[in-house]
Structures are given as structure tokens and as C-alpha cells.
Amino acid sequence: MQFSESPTQIRQDAVFVRSSVEQRDAFWRGKDLPSVEKADLALNQILADLPSEETRRVLANLELIHVQTNDILAEGGVPISHCYFPLDAVVALVANLEEGATVEVGLIGNEGMVGIRVILGRSTGAYLAVVQIPGKCLRIKPDLLKAEFKRGGVLQDRLLQYVRYMLAQVSQTAACNRMHLLEQRLCRWLLSIQDRVKTAELLITHEAIAHMLGATRSDVSRVVGALGKLGILHSSRGKTTILDRKALESTSCECYWIVRNDYIYPLRARKASSGKGNL
Amino acid sequence: MQFSESPTQIRQDAVFVRSSVEQRDAFWRGKDLPSVEKADLALNQILADLPSEETRRVLANLELIHVQTNDILAEGGVPISHCYFPLDAVVALVANLEEGATVEVGLIGNEGMVGIRVILGRSTGAYLAVVQIPGKCLRIKPDLLKAEFKRGGVLQDRLLQYVRYMLAQVSQTAACNRMHLLEQRLCRWLLSIQDRVKTAELLITHEAIAHMLGATRSDVSRVVGALGKLGILHSSRGKTTILDRKALESTSCECYWIVRNDYIYPLRARKASSGKGNL
């Protein structure tokens, strides 16, 4: 999907350039929206395989949209307009600190949902939700999601499980940010992204990575360079390729596996020490 | 409450000395348990002022217990035996990293509950829940809490609100741990504790603080010393007294107010810059 009229980029702050999702809403308005199929639901792990009744109700209220890198899906203090279920996109929750510094506090892929706070009793976002990897999302109006949540069916269960996973992820990040070296955190981050995009090539610059990790661009370049010399990565001009995932895992900190092992649906759980893991 | 037979201390790891709550269970067994009054419920903000029917049901299942410093109420990977609602105690959630390092990821006082994961679909704890400030707690068996949660009444709402608050707290800690200086984080921590104990005197050693902040004891001593010279604190031998709360607030990072302003029940919200805030 391409937009001939490229959306004007609004400068949001020194760091993120907002490419407005709302403008693309306007683009679609009045045209035929792509219809949402059951097959789409299957791509998000919260929505997949719901009981047929829940599927029917939810399906009627979902929209399929494409999101692009740097799209902002929610913002701190701002009412959440939609809840987004990524299908193949990846979204980062980013804290925007006083001095203009940024750090990622959480990562959301097809295992989760953007805007979880609406089911936790707040209609506003807490942090900036920025698209890191473009792709498709299903979205729904907060009220409708909340109503379905209140019914107490399987979706409620899934969402609560996801909240727990998110909490685990964020908690571990809190510990990790305090204790672990940039190199370890970088490896963990790359692994987390790769789990969600399933490809070895990541289209992202060192500077963007630095903003996620709350580090300087130059240090990210240094670490990436070092990992490159070890044959673990190849990185050049906005494209980083993971060459040796196992090595990445053993250079990463334990946090990667701790979070992963707390995942909602039991995956093939692995210890950091065993060092074997590929999706 | 005193225990003549002082509970044998089991060495759990290099850092925390477990004083077993279970042993005190044994102490009480067969004796008259202190009965739980409605007045006790009022001291915890999740349990306070529930509809009378919910109050009645919950009351029947709660136990009142005293917890002491370093009691461990839950542990990572271990089934949660009880959910604890602090009345005047304060509990820290602590991540135990590989190398024996420790960092606090969350703090729980009478605004919350220890063991929130049981309503999020996991019966095991994620981190060590260590009592920092001794006092009273109400506790309940996970199954009973979960059943009441499932009924979808006011308690469900309160617990979900609390989950959101916890998520906000932990997320901000993730950002804070990455970006802010020890001095700022220490001030934030002291403020958070004081909000929960409501007294100016904190009985805690520099070393314990260091474990919470994931810093070295010597650096904590240095920072505390500096704050002491400014007349903000007085600290000596396991006792730290907050002398100038406003100064503490302005030396702390923004994170303190960000979390506080996201609190469940609208408090007197304040900006960090306005610098006026006392409980």
C-alpha cells in the first residue's frame, strides 16, 4: 500500500518525527476499507482462535490498517483513540524524559496490544507508542474493546495474561537498565525485535537504536562495530543483519530469557546458559 | 507483637536474610487469630469502602498478620501462598540478577497488594517480595481472591486500577534507572517510601538502600552524606530522617511526580517544578 500524497511530517520533538496515522484515516475515509478476515485475526496471538461468538463480535468492530515507521499510535496523557493489535508491525513504548532523552520501556509485537491501559481503567496513554517496524495492525475503539473485556470471556483472559507479560517485560527492563552493559542490552534488544519480525534483516539506524536503549549514537556504533568484527552482525546504513543468533544470545544478558520464559503461552523455554534458541 | 522464640534465620542468598513468615504461622496455629475488623480493611486502599456485600465476603477470608523487615512474602518462580494487602508495612519487589546483584523494581504499600500476578493468570511470583518496613498486612489465599475478582465487582475494578498503577511505576523505574543519577534516584526512593510510611524517620541502613537502588553501599553513603550537609537529611546507624521534604523533591528526578500523578485515586497532583508537596 502506497500513499501518493506522502503524509506531511509534523515535528513532534527533537527525536521522533510523527507521521500521522490520522491523516491516513482521512485518506481512507469514504473509500472501501479493506475488510477484516478471520485469517487476519489469526496473526495476532491475543485475537487468534477466540470462541466463535467472541470472534464474530470482535470482527465486526475491527479495522485493518497499515502503520509506518515512526507512526505514533498513542501518547502520554493523550486519550487513546484506538487500541492496536499488531499483526506483523512492531511498536515501542518510549518514555520521553525532561531533557529530551528517550528510553524504550516496552516492545509490542503480534503477541500483544497497544493501549492496554484502557482495560486498566485509564483512557489516556502513559508513553509514546512509536512504530519501529512497519506493517499491519488491527484496531478497535477503546469502548468496544472494554465492553468485550467486561463480558469476561476468553478475550478477557488473554488480555490479563498479556498484561502480566507486559509487566514482566517492563520489570526486567527496569533491572536490566540498571545493571547491564550497553553491549548486553543491545543484544537483548535485537533478539526481542527479531522474535517479533521473524527476519534477520532489521531496517533501523544506529541512532534509532540509541534512542531505544537510552544510549549515545556513538556508543551504539562502537558496540555494533565490535559485534560486526566478531561476525555476529552485519550493519550498514540503516540496515542491520543478524548473522549469528546463538552468539547474540550468549552475549545478551539473562533478561532476554527471563522475559521470554514468562511468556503467555508456553514456548520452548530455554535457559540463557543452554544457549540454544531459534524461533 | 513479639516472638520469644526468635525465628531461625535461613540464609537465602548473599543479600537477603529470610525471616520466615511461615514459622510465625506455626506460632499462631491453634491460638486465637486476631480477628479482622472492618476498620482494618479501611487501612488498605484497595479494600477500603467496598460495597457491603463484597466487604462481607472478603472479610471472611482475610487474616491479619504482622510482617518484619526482610520477611519474604513471595519469590520468583515459587507459587504464591498468599496475597498480602499492606496496612502500614512496605514491601519491595526485588530482582535478583545472576551475579548476585539486586535491584528494586517496585514498591508496595497500603495502596496496593503483593501477589498481583494471581489475577493475571499466573500462580507463581516473578520477583522477591521483601518487607522493607515492618507492620501489619491482611492476607488471603490466591484462589479466594481470584474467585472474588472473577465476580467482576468493585474489587475487580480496584485491582485492575492498581495493576495499571504498578505498571506505571515499574515503567518509570525502567526509564529512571537508565537516565538518572544516583542522587536523584535516591531522593525519589526516599520520597516513595515516606509516602507509604507517613513518618519522617526511616529505619534502614545505607546498605539496604544500596541493594534497592542497585548501587554500591559506599556511593549511597557518599550521596546521603552530601544531602546531610545540605540539611535535607539526617542519617546515622540505620536511621535516616527526612528533614526537608521540599528540598528532597526538587533534588529528585521528575519520575517521582510522574508516577504519583498516575495514581489510582486523584491525589493533589503536582508538577515537579511547583515543588510543593506534602502528604
Add this chain to the structure above:
DNA sequence: CGTTGTCTGTGCGTTGTCGCACACTGCAAC
């Protein structure tokens, strides 16, 4: 009153990261 052990103050070399600067490189627009 002295002993013991906990808690705290402080010194010092090391390390990870910052903050800034500047040069190089490959891609894209002209």
C-alpha cells in the same frame, strides 16, 4: 568498662558511558 560487631566515612585506581567533534562513505537528487 572494654570488647565485639555493625554501620558509616573516605580514599583511590578502573571502567563504562557521555558529550562533543570531525572525517569518511555510500546513496539519492539534481
Add this chain to the structure above:
DNA sequence: GTTGCAGTGTGCGACAACGCACAGACAACG
């Protein structure tokens, strides 16, 4: 091609925090 520029490699001084060490200070207890 040439130019422009985003993206990257690298250097260097500054600084926060680590890691370790040791001495002083105070409380509890005999």
C-alpha cells in the same frame, strides 16, 4: 557526474559509578 546529506567510524576529555580497602564511630553486651 557532482553535490548534498544521512549514516557511520573514531578520537578524546569528562564524569558517574564501581570495586575494593581501611579506619572511625556508635550500640549492644558481657
